[in-house]
Amino acid sequence: xxxRLSDDQRLLSESVRxxxxxxxxxxxxxxxxxxxxxxxxVRQGLVEMxxxxxxxxxxxxxxxxxxxxxxxxxxxxxxxxxxxxxxxxALVAAPxxxxxxxxxxxxxxxxxxxxxxxxxxxxPWVLGGGGDRLDSIxxxxxxxxxxxxxxxxxxLLNIGALMTAAELVGLAEAMLEQACAYAKVRQQFGQPxxxxxxxxxxxxxxxxxxxxxxxxxxxxxxxxxxxxxTAPLHxxxxxxxxxxxxxxxxxxxxQVHGAMGYTYEVDLHFWMKRSWALAGAWGHRDFHLNxxxxxxIGGDVPVGPSFTFI
Amino acid sequence: MKLQYTPEQxxxxxxxxxxxxxxxxxxxxxxxxGRQGYDQHVAWERELAxxxxxxxxxxxxxxxxxxxxxxWLIFEExxxxxxxxxxxxxxxxxxxGPTIMDVGTAKQKARFLPPMARGETIWAQAWSExxxxxxxAAITCRADRDGDHYVLNGQKTWxxxxxxxxxxxxxxxxDRDSKRHKGLxxxxxxxxxxxxxxxxxxxxxxxxGFAEIFFDNVRTPVENRLGGEGDGxxxxxxxxxxxxxxxxxxxxxFQAAAQRLIELYRANASHAAPSTREAVVRAWxxxxxxxxxxxxxxxxxxxxxxxxxxSSLNKIFxxxxxxxxxxxxxHLLGAGAELRRFADGAVNDWLEGYVFSLxxxxxxxxxxxxxxxxAERLLGLPRAGAG
Numbered sequence: 001x002x003x004r005l006s007d008d009q010r011l012l013s014e015s016v017r018x019x020x021x022x023x024x025x026x027x028x029x030x031x032x033x034x035x036x037x038x039x040x041x042v043r044q045g046l047v048e049m050x051x052x053x054x055x056x057x058x059x060x061x062x063x064x065x066x067x068x069x070x071x072x073x074x075x076x077x078x079x080x081x082x083x084x085x086x087x088x089x090a091l092v093a094a095p096x097x098x099x100x101x102x103x104x105x106x107x108x109x110x111x112x113x114x115x116x117x118x119x120x121x122x123x124p125w126v127l128g129g130g131g132d133r134l135d136s137i138x139x140x141x142x143x144x145x146x147x148x149x150x151x152x153x154x155x156l157l158n159i160g161a162l163m164t165a166a167e168l169v170g171l172a173e174a175m176l177e178q179a180c181a182y183a184k185v186r187q188q189f190g191q192p193x194x195x196x197x198x199x200x201x202x203x204x205x206x207x208x209x210x211x212x213x214x215x216x217x218x219x220x221x222x223x224x225x226x227x228x229x230t231a232p233l234h235x236x237x238x239x240x241x242x243x244x245x246x247x248x249x250x251x252x253x254x255q256v257h258g259a260m261g262y263t264y265e266v267d268l269h270f271w272m273k274r275s276w277a278l279a280g281a282w283g284h285r286d287f288h289l290n291x292x293x294x295x296x297i298g299g300d301v302p303v304g305p306s307f308t309f310i
Numbered sequence: 311m312k313l314q315y316t317p318e319q320x321x322x323x324x325x326x327x328x329x330x331x332x333x334x335x336x337x338x339x340x341x342x343x344g345r346q347g348y349d350q351h352v353a354w355e356r357e358l359a360x361x362x363x364x365x366x367x368x369x370x371x372x373x374x375x376x377x378x379x380x381x382w383l384i385f386e387e388x389x390x391x392x393x394x395x396x397x398x399x400x401x402x403x404x405x406x407g408p409t410i411m412d413v414g415t416a417k418q419k420a421r422f423l424p425p426m427a428r429g430e431t432i433w434a435q436a437w438s439e440x441x442x443x444x445x446x447a448a449i450t451c452r453a454d455r456d457g458d459h460y461v462l463n464g465q466k467t468w469x470x471x472x473x474x475x476x477x478x479x480x481x482x483x484x485d486r487d488s489k490r491h492k493g494l495x496x497x498x499x500x501x502x503x504x505x506x507x508x509x510x511x512x513x514x515x516x517x518x519g520f521a522e523i524f525f526d527n528v529r530t531p532v533e534n535r536l537g538g539e540g541d542g543x544x545x546x547x548x549x550x551x552x553x554x555x556x557x558x559x560x561x562x563x564f565q566a567a568a569q570r571l572i573e574l575y576r577a578n579a580s581h582a583a584p585s586t587r588e589a590v591v592r593a594w595x596x597x598x599x600x601x602x603x604x605x606x607x608x609x610x611x612x613x614x615x616x617x618x619x620x621s622s623l624n625k626i627f628x629x630x631x632x633x634x635x636x637x638x639x640x641h642l643l644g645a646g647a648e649l650r651r652f653a654d655g656a657v658n659d660w661l662e663g664y665v666f667s668l669x670x671x672x673x674x675x676x677x678x679x680x681x682x683x684x685a686e687r688l689l690g691l692p693r694a695g696a697g
Contacts, residue, residue, distance in 0.1 A: 197682065309313050
């Protein structure tokens with residue numbers, strides 16, 4: 001029993017963070033939004049970093065890593081509000097296709113040529129895809145209408161919800177950092193507004209929320225990886241707490257920014273809009289809350305101190 | 311990450327479970343805040359010690375089993391799953407004990423730890439003073455050096471277990487001219503020393519849960535100082551870190567409450583509102599999250615890490631979770647919630663638990679202070695008044 005990221009997993013997180021910090025500054029988010037597409041160099045970088053192959057089985061030329069590594073990368077993508085939908089292909093579509101023996105598209109995903117748009121009945125849209133364009137509040141999400149035939153595969157839903165939860169954690173972390181940075185420099189009444197307890201305590205609440213969301217997401221990733229029978233419960237748990245962390249941090253962050261937070265000029269809104277979008281994706285909050293409810297109150301999942309890990 | 315227990319850990323869990331099943335009192339004990347209940351809880355500490363369960367993480371030389379933090383968590387899980395009583399000596403085993411382990415001399419360890427593990431010496435804390443609550447650096451209680459003794463004078467208050475305990479620990483100003491955090495020393499003392507007057511304070515439920523302690527030229531040997539003279543603040547902060555961070559409230563306690571809350575909900579489902587149902591789900595959600603986080607903190611410490619300001623995040627989380635869970639139970643109990651005993655004679659422990667939960671966000675450093683610590687030390691926000 002070791003509830004701790006391995007050295008390799010820490011190294012993966014650190015190197016991906018360093019890579020994104022260097023190649024994907026907020027300016028690239030802004031640029032992608034105004035030009036309508038992400039710079040080709042961003043995707044090329046993802047391919048060169050091996051992130052497109054992260055969860056592709058080794059037999060198909062991938063790195064063959066697990067859902068926890070995938071979730072760690074999804075969190076980093078959230079931190080920088082990655083303007084490329086590739087991770088949805090690499091972290092959701094690739095492992096699902098591989099697990100279902102549909103390996104034809106894996107090469108294209110690995111090489112960054114395909115988004116492998118997936119239609120699932122949980123989502124009224126497809127990310128990428130060839131249908132009619134739908135307009136998301138998140139200018140970086142290229143959504144199209146969902147086809148008539150959509151998957152109802154629970155594994156696909158669970159992978160999608162897990163990676164979304166991890167990305168929401170990263171989004172929340174970044175929004176909290178943006179709000180803290182602003183609170184340190186914005187002066188009113190002769191001092192930084194971050195010196196006021198009314199500001200401090202709201203931001204501290206976000207930190208509490210995040211501290212107790214992260215381990216739930218990693219736990220869900222392990223459950224999915226290990227094939228734990230209760231994995232759907234843990235994935236739903238992760239999606240709910242990550243959604244709540246991101247949603248409440250977004251509201252706090254805009255409040256701390258004051259009127260500046262309501263402008264297009266401040267970067268915060270990109271992260272906030274992504275959070276709203278992901279809150280509903282791959283099973284909305286109430287869907288997952290109901291799934292927890294059904295397992296706990298309606299079902300026979302063992303609960304109590306003896307069953308921390310089930 | 312490896313979220314499976316080893317066969318040895320599973321065997322250890324089975325051993326704890328079997329012992330608890332055979333020894334946990336069938337009838338709940340009276341509250342440890344009253345004389346009779348306090349004595350019952352002390353007897354329970356000694357029964358635990360009889361099974362060598364006093365403090366499983368301590369070295370065998372000090373009355374422990376030399377187990378690691380994962381095994382401590384397993385012990386705690388089975389302890390709370392069995393419905394075992396509160397630990398009347400928690401100030402000793404969870405707060406002072408780790409501090410002695412950290413900064414105590416070999417002689418101090420040998421002297422204080424074994425009787426603590428055996429439940430022979432029950433400890434009270436003595437931090438607060440009438441004018442030093444949240445602002446603990448405003449302490450004025452004095453410890454004046456007189457040869458190989460300190461002479462203690464002043465007043466402490468809100469001393470948990472102070473009404474009945476044997477010994478206590480606290481901060482005293484050993485440098486008369488010092489200010490704030492400097493010049494304080496961490497001193498332990500016998501509560502039955504000449505010159506000490508204890509005045510129990512009646513709590514809102516009517517029991518004398520904590521006490522004022524008055525010092526009138528109380529002599530305590532210099533060897534009862536933990537850490538260096540004048541270094542008391544740092545020693546105390548280490549104690550506070552253990553308290554808030556890991557040991558004081560192990561997750562099993564909240565998981566057990568969440569489990570009981572689910573059962574209470576099922577029994578009252580016919581008249582419960584959807585919002586109450588969500589509160590039940592969220593109680594489980596938070597208790598589980600707290601457990602995962604605790605396992606993560608334990609793993610970090612086992613890998614050589616230390617608990618810092620992160621412990622404030624924990625303290626905020628569990629204390630507000632505890633209050634919310636008991637509030638939800640009170641709502642579910644409806645018109646029966648006010649009864650101290652139900653019509654069948656059973657103690658309404660949700661009511662007792664709710665009253666107790668209100669103290670959680672206040673003691674061990676109020677949650678307002680914790681939020682300041684989080685904001686300033688973890689988020690890097692400026693201190694009040696900074697220009």
